[in-house]
Amino acid sequence: MPTTAEVAEFIRREFPQARVVIDAVGDRSATVSQQVEEADLRPGGTVSGPTLMALADVALYAAVLGEIGIVPLAVTTSLTINFLRRPDADRRVIAVCRLMKVGKSLAMGEVSLYSEGLEEPVAHAVGTYAIPPQHLR
Numbered sequence: 001m002p003t004t005a006e007v008a009e010f011i012r013r014e015f016p017q018a019r020v021v022i023d024a025v026g027d028r029s030a031t032v033s034q035q036v037e038e039a040d041l042r043p044g045g046t047v048s049g050p051t052l053m054a055l056a057d058v059a060l061y062a063a064v065l066g067e068i069g070i071v072p073l074a075v076t077t078s079l080t081i082n083f084l085r086r087p088d089a090d091r092r093v094i095a096v097c098r099l100m101k102v103g104k105s106l107a108m109g110e111v112s113l114y115s116e117g118l119e120e121p122v123a124h125a126v127g128t129y130a131i132p133p134q135h136l137r
Contacts, residue, residue, distance in 0.1 A: 001026070001066060001067065001069060002025070002065060002066060002069060002070055003025070003026075004022060004023075004024055004025040004026065004066075006070065007022055007025045007030075007062050007065050007066055007070070008021075008022035008025075010065065010070050010072075011058065011061075011062065014072065015058075018054075018058065019034055019035065019037075020032050020033070020034050020054075020055060020058045021033050021034065022062055023094075025062050025063065025065070025066035026066055028063065028066075028067055028098065028099040028102070029063055029066075029096070029097055029098050029099065030059050030060075030062035030063035030066055030096075030097045031059070031094065031095070031096050031097070032055065032058050032059045032062055032094075032095050032097075033055075033092050033093065033094045033095070033116070034051070034055050034092060034093050035092050036051075036087075036088075036089055036090070036091065036092065036093060041089055045089050046086050046087065046089060047086075047087040047089060047093060047122075049081070049083060051093070052081065052083070052087070052093065052113055052122070052123050053079065053081050053125070055093055055095045055113060056079065056081060056095055056097075056111040056113060056123070056125035056127065057076055057079055057125075057127065058095070059095035059096065059097035059111045060076070060079070060097050060109050060111055060125075060127045060129060061074070061076070061129065062097070063097040063098070063099050063109055064099070064102075064107045064109070064129045064131075067099060067102050067107065068102065068107070068131060071131065071132060073132040074107075074129050074130065074131050074132065075129065075130050076127060076128070076129055076130075077106070077128045077129065077130045078127060078128045079125060079126075079127040079128075080125060080126050080127070081123055081124070081125040082123060082124050082125070083122070083123050084120075084121055084122055084123055084124060085120060085121075085122050086122070087113075087115045087122040087123075088115040088118070091115040091116040091117060091118070092115075092116040093113055093114070093115060093116070093122070094113065094114045094115075094116055095111050095112070095113045095114075096111065096112050096113075096114070097109050097110070097111045098110055098111075103131075104131070105130065105131050105133070106128055106129065106130060106131065107128070107129045107131060108126070108127070108128045108129075109126070109127060109129075110124065110125065110126050110127075111124070111125040111126075111127070112124055113125070
């Protein structure tokens with residue numbers, strides 16, 4: 001299976017616009033983070049929903065790639081997020097994904113998002129990725 005560095009390099013190469021840092025991949029999980037910038041804030045100074053959702057999606061993708069290998073055409077088929085509390089705009093956002101099931105054609109996981117240094121999650125997401133047929137195990 002790919003290392004954290006290999007998944008990080010793939011994400012950097014294929015998604016150069018992403019500012020996400022791949023912190024850890026392995027054991028059916030992944031941890032990613034992103035520094036909050038002005039462009040990530042919505043009116044009122046809170047981290048925007050699309051920023052949190054994108055981070056959750058990357059965490060899920062990284063965990064899936066760590067489990068099945070670098071399969072570029074693995075794609076999101078569903079992603080549901082619940083916003084629990086206002087994230088701190090002056091802290092990095094950390095997303096921790098745990099895969100719940102990896103089958104032949106679908107992988108499902110959950111992601112908890114935190115403001116760095118705080119215990120309570122700011123959001124919780126559940127998502128499913130489709131694994132391309134040519135990669136069936």
